[in-house]
Amino acid sequence: MDELKRRILSDAYVGEGGIIHVDMFLNHCMDMELMEHMGNTLARRFRGSKITKVLTAESSGIALACFTGWALEVPVIYAKKFQTGHIDPDVYTAETHSFAMDKTYTLKVSKRYLNEDDVVLLVDDILSNGQDILSLLELVSKSGGEVAGVGVAIEKATREGGKVLRRMDIRVESLATIERIEDGEIILA
Amino acid sequence: MDELKRRILSDAYVGEGGIIHVDMFLNHCMDMELMEHMGNTLARRFRGSKITKVLTAESSGIALACFTGWALEVPVIYAKKFQTGHIDPDVYTAETHSFAMDKTYTLKVSKRYLNEDDVVLLVDDILSNGQDILSLLELVSKSGGEVAGVGVAIEKATREGGKVLRRMDIRVESLATIERIEDGEIILA
Numbered sequence: 001m002d003e004l005k006r007r008i009l010s011d012a013y014v015g016e017g018g019i020i021h022v023d024m025f026l027n028h029c030m031d032m033e034l035m036e037h038m039g040n041t042l043a044r045r046f047r048g049s050k051i052t053k054v055l056t057a058e059s060s061g062i063a064l065a066c067f068t069g070w071a072l073e074v075p076v077i078y079a080k081k082f083q084t085g086h087i088d089p090d091v092y093t094a095e096t097h098s099f100a101m102d103k104t105y106t107l108k109v110s111k112r113y114l115n116e117d118d119v120v121l122l123v124d125d126i127l128s129n130g131q132d133i134l135s136l137l138e139l140v141s142k143s144g145g146e147v148a149g150v151g152v153a154i155e156k157a158t159r160e161g162g163k164v165l166r167r168m169d170i171r172v173e174s175l176a177t178i179e180r181i182e183d184g185e186i187i188l189a
Numbered sequence: 190m191d192e193l194k195r196r197i198l199s200d201a202y203v204g205e206g207g208i209i210h211v212d213m214f215l216n217h218c219m220d221m222e223l224m225e226h227m228g229n230t231l232a233r234r235f236r237g238s239k240i241t242k243v244l245t246a247e248s249s250g251i252a253l254a255c256f257t258g259w260a261l262e263v264p265v266i267y268a269k270k271f272q273t274g275h276i277d278p279d280v281y282t283a284e285t286h287s288f289a290m291d292k293t294y295t296l297k298v299s300k301r302y303l304n305e306d307d308v309v310l311l312v313d314d315i316l317s318n319g320q321d322i323l324s325l326l327e328l329v330s331k332s333g334g335e336v337a338g339v340g341v342a343i344e345k346a347t348r349e350g351g352k353v354l355r356r357m358d359i360r361v362e363s364l365a366t367i368e369r370i371e372d373g374e375i376i377l378a
Contacts, residue, residue: 019275028277029242029266029302032259053218059248059267063255070221077218078248082271085289086208088217100274113218 001175039067042151049148061124079107096135116144130161190364228256231340238337250313268296285324305333319350
């Protein structure tokens with residue numbers, strides 16, 4: 001998706017430890033026009049898949065999931081990662097690990113909102129090691145539903161997530177793919 | 190806003206401990222058409238305020254903030270509540286307390302994204318004790334920016350948040366107000 005690629009090349013930068021910073025438009029201060037265009041693009045790519053729900057994990061994928069679900073005219077669920085208030089005790093759970101934080105979280109989705117009739121599109125902002133997406137897959141699998149595929153804004157080809165999912169025969173649509181970092185510069189596929 | 194009020198009366202329910210459950214359309218499984226209509230309504234109410242940014246707190250207000258910011262054509266920032274990855278070290282911070290969880294969190298916004306030229310609309314899904322909103326106010330105040338007002342989907346008039354903010358002369362727009370619970374039934378204003 002050219003609009004996103006241009007934005008990455010103009011605004012994103014590589015910080016300490018090779019961290020790619022995209023928080024100026026994607027996951028802290030968010031450009032809503034770009035977000036809507038990305039949601040529409042993901043929705044268009046999955047239009048024939050008879051999707052009934054969009055599922056993401058708290059919190060950075062919520063915005064893109066919302067515009068994707070809105071374009072597909074289906075509800076958007078975010079799996080809870082943090083206990084901040086009442087959570088339905090009757091939930092599907094899956095563990096997920098953050099390598100960045102060296103911390104394990106339990107993702108939770110109320111059993112009311114996923115079932116065996118659902119065809120689910122998993123959405124996130126960034127696909128890196130794929131831990132959150134694999135946990136969302138597990139949640140859908142526990143509900144008996146079907147996963148239509150995975151849609152992300154940015155895939156980091158330097159990490160394993162995309163490869164692992166495709167080897168599992170899961171359709172992965174990335175709006176931009178970071179191929180590698182070369183001398184501190186982001187090289188897109 | 191009639192559409193939201195009808196939805197509360199038809200779907201929301203009062204659970205144990207007087208907790209009002211709206212997670213079937215507002216903050217776990219989200220109805221995107223309703224969310225867009227709510228965002229548009231908040232945007233319309235604040236249209237004359239020359240808003241430059243919409244600010245919310247992680248995570249349950251992100252969806253409504255997104256559609257409000259989209260309608261106003263301004264960026265949406267969510268203050269980080271959880272450390273899940275890299276956070277810019279140069280941040281404005283404010284403490285917030287969750288009575289439900291008896292836990293204190295630190296909200297953080299990168300100094301890159303708020304400054305003295307900003308006119309900020311604070312958005313959240315629910316206004317109860319107002320702890321998150323008061324902390325967002327503090328963040329904007331630290332940045333030197335101005336708060337145009339507060340927009341929420343549901344205000345609980347049984348709690349102090351709305352009163353406290355209005356006493357501070359802050360404009361609060363609630364799309365539905367829960368007046369009280371009577372025999373386990375939700376009574377709207």
